[in-house]
Amino acid sequence: MKASVVIIGAGISGLSAAYRLDKLSTQAGIGLDITVVEKETQPGGTIRTEHIDGFVVETGPDCFFAEKPYAGMLVNELGMSDRLIGTNGRNQGTYVLWHNRLHRLPDGVVLMIPTRFAPFVTSTLFSLPGKIRMGMEIFVPRRTDGIDESLSEFTLRRFGREALDRIAEPLVAGVHAGDPDTMSVRSSFPRFVTMEQKYGSLIRGMLNARRVMREGSPSTPASMFMTMKGGLQEIIDALQRQSPGVSFRTGVQALAVEKSEGTYWVRLSDGGRISADGIVIAVPAYSAAGMLSPVSRELSDLLTSIPYVSTATVSLAYEKRGFGHPLKGFGFVVPRKENRHIMAATWTSSKFEYRTGDDAVLIRCFVGGAAHQDMVSRSDEEILDLVRRDIDDIMGVSPSPVMVRIKRWIKAMPQYTIGHEPRVKAIEQLAEGLGNVCLAGSAYHGIGISDCINSGNTAAQSVLKRLLC
Numbered sequence: 001m002k003a004s005v006v007i008i009g010a011g012i013s014g015l016s017a018a019y020r021l022d023k024l025s026t027q028a029g030i031g032l033d034i035t036v037v038e039k040e041t042q043p044g045g046t047i048r049t050e051h052i053d054g055f056v057v058e059t060g061p062d063c064f065f066a067e068k069p070y071a072g073m074l075v076n077e078l079g080m081s082d083r084l085i086g087t088n089g090r091n092q093g094t095y096v097l098w099h100n101r102l103h104r105l106p107d108g109v110v111l112m113i114p115t116r117f118a119p120f121v122t123s124t125l126f127s128l129p130g131k132i133r134m135g136m137e138i139f140v141p142r143r144t145d146g147i148d149e150s151l152s153e154f155t156l157r158r159f160g161r162e163a164l165d166r167i168a169e170p171l172v173a174g175v176h177a178g179d180p181d182t183m184s185v186r187s188s189f190p191r192f193v194t195m196e197q198k199y200g201s202l203i204r205g206m207l208n209a210r211r212v213m214r215e216g217s218p219s220t221p222a223s224m225f226m227t228m229k230g231g232l233q234e235i236i237d238a239l240q241r242q243s244p245g246v247s248f249r250t251g252v253q254a255l256a257v258e259k260s261e262g263t264y265w266v267r268l269s270d271g272g273r274i275s276a277d278g279i280v281i282a283v284p285a286y287s288a289a290g291m292l293s294p295v296s297r298e299l300s301d302l303l304t305s306i307p308y309v310s311t312a313t314v315s316l317a318y319e320k321r322g323f324g325h326p327l328k329g330f331g332f333v334v335p336r337k338e339n340r341h342i343m344a345a346t347w348t349s350s351k352f353e354y355r356t357g358d359d360a361v362l363i364r365c366f367v368g369g370a371a372h373q374d375m376v377s378r379s380d381e382e383i384l385d386l387v388r389r390d391i392d393d394i395m396g397v398s399p400s401p402v403m404v405r406i407k408r409w410i411k412a413m414p415q416y417t418i419g420h421e422p423r424v425k426a427i428e429q430l431a432e433g434l435g436n437v438c439l440a441g442s443a444y445h446g447i448g449i450s451d452c453i454n455s456g457n458t459a460a461q462s463v464l465k466r467l468l469c
């Protein structure tokens with residue numbers, strides 16, 4: 001009889017695990033029954049592209065970070081590298097709202113790390129004392145006590161108040177929907193901690209990384225952010241198509257993982273249950289907690305302690321003619337101190353090609369997150385009204401949108417708060433003790449798409465290894 005593996009959750013983590021397991025088991029000549037169980041009718045989790053009136057609308061993520069290799073490698077493996085696109089080089093630039101005005105984030109600033117002198121000193125975003133304080137970072141001694149600092153503490157200590165309020169906080173809110181006061185810098189930005197330890201300064205570390213990159217590839221650097229011509233959904237569809245040995249059971253929720261007479265069973269919402277020799281649980285941590293409580297209360301409690309926040313994306317399309325804003329850039333972020341409803345806005349039609357026709361523009365706003373949870377529970381009308389007021393006020397445009405799409409993502413964004421690293425270590429140790437049960441997904445080792453793909457790959461390899469033992 002064939003061994004069976006159940007993968008719970010068909011987000012990018014679960015789908016990557018299924019694809020990898022199918023491929024590795026075929027290569028090894030092992031017949032495996034692989035079933036993916038997904039509670040929604042459509043796989044993809046938070047990755048969802050909608051085609052509305054000729055607009056390509058990403059209701060969840062809109063790109064992946066090219067520096068981490070796993071997404072790019074997967075796209076190549078799926079034979080889709082001709083579908084990859086980077087950001088539109090002609091419109092480079094991000095803005096920060098400060099005192100009601102959009103200031104360009106100086107070129108060369110990587111999160112809060114300035115790496116180019118001229119754009120930084122001429123920037124209107126910081127005061128002169130703020131710039132001096134940020135530049136002094138190279139003289140700030142490295143921390144040696146190994147404490148897990150919050151992003152706020154870390155940024156204040158190394159770069160000062162303006163770097164925190166005007167860049168780190170709004171960029172982090174825009175990307176992680178998080179609160180820098182509680183977010184672990186070690187778990188959310190491990191590279192910064194490593195750089196501090198290695199170079200004694202992030203500015204020095206970043207300048208060194210840039211030099212190495214330039215020497216490695218003197219040609220034009222590729223885009224930092226990549227996506228697919230038709231949206232990220234293309235990756236989801238290809239993963240399904242190219243996993244011929246996998247059965248998909250959508251619209252069915254996994255309720256519990258149970259063990260009887262040495263066999264694991266996954267109990268389902270349709271009344272059925274599936275036996276499994278191996279299980280990959282690729283769902284949000286709180287959902288994994290619910291299904292694992294019959295087999296380990298302790299593991300379930302630890303999983304519940306990973307907090308999540310809710311967000312919503314609001315996509316607005318306008319006629320280009322008479323729009324009244326040049327959209328020269330990729331968008332803007334909004335610091336908490338500006339007291340707005342939106343956390344960030346992406347000027348999608350400027351950032352990526354293939355998102356609209358020539359006669360329209362598309363922008364996408366983020367609301368909710370750690371600082372504005374209440375926004376997500378408002379009605380569509382209220383959200384739209386508040387978002388439009390902010391957009392009109394900040395960008396000075398007031399035409400009526402020709403298309404609106406609001407998508408709420410409830411408890412979809414895990415927060416790596418202080419203590420995340422030991423928490424995940426303890427979770428993984430307990431999961432290991434369960435036998436062939438692996439956890440994958442954005443809750444543990446990175447929330448980005450590339451990290452999630454890596455977590456799916458790792459879970460697949462580990463399940464297969466244990467089956468072969």
Ligand SMILES: Cc1cc2nc3c(=O)[nH]c(=O)nc-3n(C[C@H](O)[C@H](O)[C@H](O)COP(=O)(O)OP(=O)(O)OC[C@H]3O[C@@H](n4cnc5c(N)ncnc54)[C@H](O)[C@@H]3O)c2cc1C
Nearest residue numbers: 009011012013039045046061062254283441442447448449
């Ligand atoms: C609005 C938004 C914007 C983002 N932007 C970016 C970006 O631009 N770039 C980037 O790299 N990352 C971005 N992210 C993060 C990234 O999209 C996610 O971290 C990643 O897609 C998570 O994938 P996952 O498979 O781990 O989890 P999910 O996508 O959450 O998938 C989990 C799946 O499990 C299913 N499930 C849950 N419980 C059960 C159950 N009991 N039984 C069966 N199925 C179940 C869910 O329905 C879901 O399909 C963004 C996230 C959000 C919410």
